[in-house]
Amino acid sequence: MIDFGKYSLLFSFILSILVQTGLSVGIKKRDGRFVDMAYRGVKVIFVFLTLAVGILIYAFITNDFRIEYVASYSEKSLPVFYKVTGLWAGQKGSLLFWTWLLSIFAFITVRRDENKPNSVFLPYVLVFLNLTMMFFLVLVSFVTPPFEMLARFPADGNGLNPLLQNPGMVFHPPTLYLGYVGFTVPFAFAMAALVMGDLGDWWIKKTRAWTLFSWVFLTLGIIFGGWWAYKELGWGGVWGWDPVENSSFMPWLTATAFLHSVIIQERRGMLKIWNLSLILLTFALSIFGTFITRSGIISSVHAFGQSPVGYVFLGFLFIILAAGIYLIRTRYEKLREKNPRIEAFLCRESSFLYNNIILVGICFATFWGTIFPLISEAVKGVKISVGPPFFNTINSPLFLLLLILMAVCPLLGWRRTSTKGMLKNFLIPFSVMAVSLPLLYIAGIREFMPVFFFSFSVFVIATVAREFYLGTKAGVKNSGMGWMSSFMSLVLRNRRRYGGFVVHVGMVFIILGLAGYGYYQYKEDFNLKKGQEITVKHYRLKYIDLANFEKWNYEAVGSLIEIYRSGKFAGILRPEKRFYKKQEPSTEVAILPSLAEDLYLILGSWNPDGSITLTVVINPVISWLWIGTGVVLFGTVWAVLPRRRRDDEVDVLEKDIIIYLRGTGAG
């Protein structure tokens, strides 16, 4: 059984070599038979990797501790749910999971286009997908084999780190991997476009769904990570600008920039080189992130097991960058042809451009702060660590600018905006913002930066509301529909645009949640005797008792705290310290969430006389971070859902390809 898993990996690796050969020969000789063989090979790889994954999960469920990986991350008494997710609990399994996802995506890419008449691009795309595949298959077959056996197998496994026994942590890795792996597909299409020398926007249209799909999973993965940190790490925050966190944030930034700049290429044919570079950068940064986290080269709070795998990723990163830059350089002249210019400082196009500059700026600043300890050690011989104040100082004003752009961009016209039209467009959203200022003042938001953040959030929402209103009104006027049906047809027809607006609203909620806790977090330690009461802002906390209890794999000490909010009983919280049988002790925080604020309690320590140290944290509006994530997810799904009718865009695409075929004489 285990051998079968091992051999299916090895077999997949051999197959991937054959696929590569088939593709190369097929492309060179223009022989469809070789290409068809390669397509079949891609599908068989998917089948074998699915088998391998199935066998590993089966080994987890049946407690097969002969396998080193299973023994390290599972134990008999672990709930089945965590056994299944043990697949991605450690490095070896994660890489297998990653490879498997890649094989699924390659499979889907083939299935979508193999039988279409105009799929000349498919072999080229597969060359790049399969090369990435080969890299990962080398890893799982030879460098980090997940089916490695133990010389002497134990009666029970080591168990799973308690910090990982949390739903946030269970979903964080797979969502993040889906995002990372997903970007392989647009990357492969972009490289294919470069190799073919066909630099229209067909590759962008083809991969629009992939890009959005990967982006939303990357977003979810990052937020799940923050959610997990908030619930499990017990420091009251969601984000600490740690190198490991940064490494997932950087590809997100370039991906977000890419999502926006492709719109400009589609509408105006501009920014071709920029778009290719962004997708290359996004893919490279996701590999770079894996290098940072796996090599342990930069000291991180997350303290990973250091392993040589990181350097293998570094090598792969150099290959990708070298190939990408070479391809862009050799096609540079062709890319520059017919590039129209941006005509005005304040127009829709230029606001997209500013958005891109800022996103890449944030990415660069984050990159700089992340690798600075390495630079300073190499240059000055002393490590200098760069802490959160660095990132906050740079990134808060940049994020504010992004927020302002979100507010203003839809109010600007394409190409150029007349001053008069602009004033008219700005009137209502600006007034709404102006009205919000005194309200913010009353709510206690009076400092410079927070006032900007909160008031422009209002501005964005007003702008989006205006867009929905104007669109609906136009429908009523033009086709004589009722308001409701006009609204429905608006949002159903123009999904990408209105889905995008919904995503913006979600982003505003996320930014609000982060700003609220970033600027207005309250945190204090208290020493409490049994029965003692304290008042914290409008909360009254009464420490009742200390209790011991036992669960299947841990014993815990918990303190019962009665909470009264504005005089009314709001519940009992029980922050705990858990002592696991096989793992380190960990702190379990207790949270009383609400839309306005979270009350967050951490049990620090306790004494024989029953007194405790309790840390009380109040995080204003942090719930909106999670709500906003839901809104972003909803908006993206809306934008990406396939339309029932084949629309014009697909026709345009095929025309592009036909033109290409005529041009090369291949068709």
Add this chain to the structure above:
Amino acid sequence: MNARRKTVIFAVILILSSFVYLVFLGMKEGSMYYLEVREFFNRLNELGGQKVRINGAIVPGSVNYDTGSMKLSFLLKDNEMENSPRVKVVYKGSPPDLLEQEGVTLVAEGSYNSRTGVFEAKQLLVKCPSKYEKKEEEE
């Protein structure tokens, strides 16, 4: 055309210089030495009251926590050097989870008070290299 190019160049310079200024400001705010205990002692004189991070191992048995005042204190020694000098670290707040586990290394962020000879930490980060391998999922 020429005026246009001038505006573009001006805008680029403006954006770049404000970005560089932001980075500069951020580095001033957020960067600090990250020192092993032995390096910390080598640089003791030049540090003044500057904020630094020091990384070291806790001297077994030196941890002391007073619940009443919520003051935590312990001695930190170098991770590698034998018979390394020790620095006393004080911290206000409850001790981190894994503080007294074997093989724990710790990063303390704060500043050295040359009058009292004590390192006053504002933040403690506990690392447990051998055991935390299983936490490598935080991609």
